[in-house]
């Protein structure tokens with residue numbers, strides 16, 4: 001290949017076989033090695049300091065400004081940069097504008113600091129590049145996955161030793177699957193629940209093969225519904241859409257004063273459906289163990305009883321709260337989770353794994369038989385190929401990261417993190433209550449809470465106001481809290497998120513709240529006080545006028 005100048009004026013870099021082989025077999029020269037060591041050494045040995053130094057002055061430049069530098073849509077014919085230059089560019093031009101989610105002042109989302117060893121493990125996973133869709137590209141990783149799945153299954157369901165002996169490496173049964181995240185885990189659970197409700201029978205080969213219309217016809221059904229509280233994650237609505245049920249049939253039920261599913265509303269809804277629309281099939285009832293917005297937990301034992309009475313799949317979305325089971329002090333908060341037919345847990349949330357890792361666990365190891373797929377070249381009948389019963393095809397060996405993390409942390413290590421989160425959130429709630437300017441809107445059950453700026457005079461007004469006046473006041477408060485959150489975020493020192501909590505089905509009654517998720521072990525009550533101080537200052541200096 002001849003050296004030539006390309007559109008961007010680079011002339012010394014060419015794509016040729018010699019260079020190509022070097023990319024696969026040997027690193028580039030000394031300069032690139034020195035650059036790699038310069039940056040990888042701090043990432044591998046001083047991650048926290050590295051992130052502090054290089055990442056996260058996100059608001060120094062607006063996204064609009066930033067995006068102006070990312071408009072070139074051409075790909076060079078020849079190499080544009082050497083590896084050393086690419087890495088230098090990543091560190092200097094990308095990392096500073098990413099978000100330092102590891103900062104202890106970043107308490108707004110379910111993404112936080114991860115232990116440094118996770119980066120090492122992720123690197124090894126990438127280096128091995130196993131594909132656990134099938135045994136032929138993963139071998140030992142497939143059996144490791146079955147083992148770690150059984151470990152977490154035991155944490156949830158605590159079956160007898162003989163049960164785990166029978167299933168841990170059984171190629172016919174599945175105690176759980178690794179997926180990309182909570183969304184895919186919830187979708188998989190609803191997929192299995194749907195297929196189980198419409199199995200093959202005389203003249204009908206099952207919903208998976210014939211589709212929803214034929215299934216409804218064969219079973220004399222008009223519609224399927226999924227019941228979950230208003231606090232349910234929107235991934236369930238996606239599942240309703242993808243599975244052909246229709247996302248409006250994922251019915252959001254009222255919550256009680258503690259943001260848990262209102263059981264009387266659930267019972268009423270079931271009765272109404274049975275009495276007035278008898279051709280409705282209740283596909284699943286979903287309990288939440290750690291609601292995204294409020295961290296609250298539904299009464300799982302009672303939900304299990306209602307599901308059993310109605311012969312309905314009981315799914316628990318514990319994407320967030322699942323690892324609470326590690327804590328001897330707080331595992332009672334998830335009482336009844338072992339009664340669920342299926343449980344979602346995210347690895348990239350409170351297992352502190354890097355993106356992206358979700359999991360689905362099944363009480364009955366045959367549950368996923370109804371979603372099995374085979375192909376001639378892969379996922380053969382009776383093989384250990386893990387792709388037989390997963391939505392994903394090719395996927396990385398994330399289970400190895402979890403297995404190693406469990407060995408490095410132990411149950412107690414994870415329990416300490418859980419306890420810290422719950423107890424720091426409780427202390428934060430106390431502080432919010434103590435400060436007159438704030439109103440604690442949803443007290444923490446786990447480690448998530450919501451609150452808002454609501455000065456005492458306004459609170460007093462709200463107490464005596466009629467509904468129309470309350471709505472007006474809340475509208476102004478919503479503006480104040482929305483702006484406050486944005487100003488604080490743009491200042492770039494700390495971050496709490498915001499959400500809009502619907503009190504009922506009327507959007508006029510929605511209130512905007514600030515949301516804190518306390519999962520970073522380095523987040524202390526002193527830091528949370530700093531965040532409240534900053535919010536008070538922003539309110540006093542910039543927003544107070546809106547309420548006068």
Ligand SMILES: Cc1ncc(COP(=O)(O)O)c(C=O)c1O
Nearest residue numbers: 181182183233290292317319320
């Ligand atoms: C309760 C709950 N379920 C499901 C999900 C979806 O998980 P993911 O974003 O990993 O797909 C989330 C994410 O926040 C969640 O909080």
